[in-house]
Amino acid sequence: MAVELVGGALLSAFLQVTFEKLASVEIGSYFRRKKLDEKILKKLNITLLSINVVVDDAELKQIRNRHVKAWLDAVKDAVFEAEDLLDEIDIEDFRCNLEAEPESNTGKVWNFFTASSNSFDKEIESKMQEVIENLEYLASKKDILGLKEASTSCNQVYKKLPSTSLPVDSVIYGRDVDKEVICDWLISDADNVNHQLSIVSIVGMGGIGKTTLAQHLYNDPKMEDTFDIKAWVCVSEEFDVLAITRVIVEAITGTRNNTKVLDLLQVKLKETLSGKRFLLVLDDLWNEKRDQWEALQTPFNYGAPGSKILVTTRSLKVASTTRSTKIHRLKELEEEHCWKLFCKHAFLDENPQMNPDFKDIAKRILKKCHGLPLSLKTMGSLLYTKPSLVEWEVYWVVRYGTYQKRRATSSPL
Ligand SMILES: Nc1ncnc2c1ncn2[C@@H]1O[C@H](COP(=O)(O)OP(=O)(O)OP(=O)(O)O)[C@@H](O)[C@H]1O
Ligand SMILES: [Mg+2]
Incomplete structure (x- = not known):
């Protein structure tokens, strides 16, 4: 009995992981970029939600009802299949970003990867359709099995919280070398020969620890010694130049600003940063549009030499859109x-x-x-x-x- 209860409770937990993956910006942007049918993601989400509301009830009833147990086992298999497909998309997305780098973007190599990527997309779309059909079939059986909706709040769709400059965990494992390399870039004056704004990007897969590393760097005493002004801004998917500029102004001045005029905000930012050596962290950047980036970065050119912007992003393309002076790829932990x-x-x-x-x-x-x-x-x-x-x-x-x-x-x- 304990075994079955644990199995059910874990299924709820895994469903939350699947919702989290489904809600990830990465999966959505992969579908949009590859012009895949986004309705598939919505359908999968809705079907999983309709199953999730009865999982707690099924957990209890499976002990006495072998049909419910068989149903729960089938749901479990289908959920893991869905999760595996989302993982595959995640890996493919990361691979595509690597292949899209300029040095690989030529001749036969590029053609080969484009072709293999197209067949991957077709295959993944049809596999996802299959999983959804299976889940829809299983969801349609919940009334016949007498499964009831649980009145809990745990069925809400996962939403990623915005990051702050404070690390969640005080200990960071296996990142000493990464930290040292990036720290040297940040405190160095070497990039500033042409008085160009220096942008350092940390690039890596979702969950690899980019934000955590940036937080530990941001709070390192060396940053206090090097910079006159520090600010942390979590950007995430939507890149609204006015809104982000306002948040940056608020983060730097420490006061609320309701201005809706971009020019006023940029002038304020320029005045505040002029002659000051600043460090700005832009966490979780997704923007791939160069003109949008240029519109945002204009006031930062007025900072003192040695000023830095530290970007975290999952995508190399985003890092190159900012014309990063340094890019650090974060690898899996040993x-x-x-x-x-x-x-x-x-x-x-x-x-x-x-x-x-x-x-x-x-x-x-x-x-x-x-x-x-x-x-x-x-x-x-x-x-x-x-x-x-x-x-x-x-x-x-x-x-x-x-x-x-x-x-x-x-x-x-
Ligand atoms: N080196 C580490 N040592 C200990 N905990 C870590 C380490 N790296 C990351 N974590 C933990 O793992 C979780 C995910 O890390 P983080 O949010 O930094 O990932 P990310 O790469 O920024 O992901 P995303 O692309 O989704 O923003 C965090 O809760 C963090 O506390
Ligand atoms: Mg992050």
């Missing part, structure tokens, strides 16, 4: 750091004393996170609430299929 990050969230201790059974399954789960801090943190936090080995094994079976047990113990430590 195993040693993955282990510490995962254990910190699963056991509240980065070096826990653990029996071999727990170590074995923890290592297997860790491998599935592919060095992504967000996945490691999510998995660790999810498993923190499941203190016994059997729950971890159930987690494994629900998510990845069979699990060959070595020997049983009941406590992780």
Whole structure:
């Protein structure tokens, strides 16, 4: 019984992960860029929502009703399939961004990748249609099975919160070298020979830790010593020059500004920045339109030499739209750091004393996170609430299929 309850509870958790992925800017922009049918995403979202509202009820009823259990198992498979497809799109999107770099953008290599990308798109569209049809079929059976809607608030669609300059976690794993390299770029005067504005971009996949690294850099004492003015602005998908300029003015002056005239805002910004060495972080940038970027950056040219803009973005194209003077690609974390990050969230201790059974399954789960801090943190936090080995094994079976047990113990430590 405990096993089934855990399985159901985990399905709810995985549904939230799928909603999160569906709502990600990356997936939406991939569909728009490739002119794929965006209705597919909406349909998938609606179908999953209609299933999500009865999952809690199904969890309880599966214990006594084998039809409900079979239904829940089928839903589980379909949700994981949907999640895998979204992951594939994520990876393809990142690959396309790499291939779109100028040095690869020539001749046969480019033609090959364009062709393979087109066939990927066709295949993914048809696979998603299949998954939706399957989910729609399963959703249509919920009334026959007598499944009722749960009156909880956990069925809301995930919305990413805007970042702030304060890091969520005080400890950052495995980023010493990245931090040092970018820190040197930020405090250096080397780019300023032509009095050009220097833009440093951190580029990497969603959840790899770009914002976290930028936060730790922003709060480093060296930045206080180097810059007269610092400001942090979370940009995200919508690139509205007036609105962003207003937020930047507010962040720099520390006072509210309701002006709707871009010129007034830009003049204010120019006056405030003139002769001052500033550091501006633009977190989560998505804009690929050069003219929009130029319109935003004009006042920044009045800052003192050595001023910097630090951008975080998932896309190399965005980094090149800003004409970044330096680009730093953030890579997956190495195993040693993955282990510490995962254990910190699963056991509240980065070096826990653990029996071999727990170590074995923890290592297997860790491998599935592919060095992504967000996945490691999510998995660790999810498993923190499941203190016994059997729950971890159930987690494994629900998510990845069979699990060959070595020997049983009941406590992780
Ligand atoms: N090196 C790290 N050590 C510890 N925790 C980390 C590390 N990097 C990231 N995290 C944690 O992982 C989560 C995701 O990181 P972050 O938000 O920085 O990713 P991101 O690359 O900015 O993603 P997105 O593209 O969606 O904005 C955060 O909650 C953060 O606390
Ligand atoms: Mg971020």
